[in-house]
Amino acid sequence: MGGGRCGAVQPMGGAECAARRGGEMAAAAAAESGPRRVGFVGAGRMAEAIAQGLIQAGKVEARHVLASAPTDRNLCRFQEVLQNCSLVFFATKPHILPAVLVEVAPVVTAEHILVSVAAGVSLSTLEELLPPTARVLRVSPNLPCVVQEGATVMARGRHAGSGEAGLLRTLLEACGQCEEVPEAQVDVHTGLSGSGVAFVCAFSEALADGAMKMGMPAGLAHRIAAQTLLGTAKMLLQKGQHPAELRTDVCTPGGTTIYGLHALERGGLRAAAMSAVEAATCRARELSRK
Structure with a gap:
């Protein structure tokens, strides 16, 4: 990777087109074998989840993962990450990211793939905030990436092509499900899946609490509740069923399940879940406007 610094970037000319084509070819090749080094600017829970997913899946070696966490004193170190990695994930807090991008912009080259x-x-x-032809993608992962069962969506910037999207999808599929969507769907995914992890945990806890109320030991109740969620999710994904179909399969006339579902409907579970996703999505959109 070239280490030269970029000042003001001029409109793409012949040499720049060649550099862009070279970058696309490099991305396509990397999609087959994986990048040699992956950088993270920001080293919080989500960066750790993605990094662990990539390492556990064998997509990149642990010694080839570079990370730099932001402080007021080390912004300049972010440039070192870009100078050593062609694929860089920006995983800082949203309000910190603009200052980070301004700091790294001078060292962004045609070889870089930048993922927010x-x-x-x-x-x-x-x-x-980046050079005019920078290849940028935006991703919205969720925390289960750390156990390779994440749900991630991604959207391309204007200069990111199929090679970059293919490379990123190949990597992130090692962390679970990954789908490309229009950018307008990214905030919805945040409300559904990013925040949804907490919603599912609340439901799992409530199921276990119900079992404890009826006399089951706490540890056993939590294990069975979690396994029930896991098994149900696998059935929905592997069989391709609509949830209503599987729900009907479990119900029998006058049986235990229909009585339990009636209690859930009385408690407003469906409306509460819909409202939770709506509230989280609206907050994500509010952050986008800010």
């Missing part, structure tokens, strides 16, 4: 994990920061904002 920051919630609420739009592609247009990212592109405004």
